[in-house]
Amino acid sequence: MSDPSADAPAPIPAAAPPPPRKALIGPTYRQFISEVLTKKAARNYLEVGVRAGETVAVAPCPTIGVDPNFVIDRNPVGSKRVLHLYQMTSDEFFRDHDPRAIFGGTVDVAFLDGLHVFEYLLRDFLNTERFCDRNSLILLDDCLPVNIEMTEREHRRELRQDKAIAGWWTGDVWKVVSVLRELRPDLRITPVDVRPTGSIMVSNLDPSSTVLYDRYFEILDKYLPLQLTPELFEAYWKTNRPIQADAITGYFNLSLFARP
């Protein structure tokens, strides 16, 4: 007697479940930046990585935008009186330009959203801080990756398992937050639950600090090889548990104006 199961079609293997994902439920980063600039009555705004100018467009104050490849497809000026656009990498910008000379004062709020690779954001941070004062704010984008696979150093969306968010790419810029926590305990680091991949608000800045500059290569040697494992991912989220955006833009706003 023949085996009746021999002709049965092979079962279709179940698709592998996508890797676990965290949820961020706050406002979008653009709404948050707009609120911060308004609540802080920001004197000026610097954005590294501008692309189409969607976020620059909502800034009401004098603004500098830096991007090696603008794809401006709207009016980026909005209600502001002054907008300076520099089509170059941020490294070139900080090498050749002093934003204090352009603004006539220190940088008040900066949003760092250029190349999503660790050492680039590290340089963008240390270069920006030099032109800030203690009450300035630096916002780091994409430092709360909601899954591990989006932290790859090169965006290969075709290889991603969680197809629904395969277009999201944070790279490994999360390492900058760990570096700041390790080497700059003087900074105030506040993770915020903005969508899609968080915002890290860095305050109590010290433009005279040279720690990151002095130890740059040592930092790279230690952090470049690091990759997020599930355990490290959980530990990172535990250390950087985000607070609600309205705790910054609502009740917490007085600290944004603190003066010595």
Ligand SMILES: C[S@@+](CC[C@H](N)C(=O)[O-])C[C@H]1O[C@@H](n2cnc3c(N)ncnc32)[C@H](O)[C@@H]1O
């Ligand atoms: C995610 S997009 C910026 C989006 C924009 N901040 C917004 O909110 O609409 C990243 C941008 O970084 C720019 N970029 C890439 N490398 C850069 C670099 N070395 N310096 C500055 N910007 C860079 C890219 O050209 C791209 O336009």
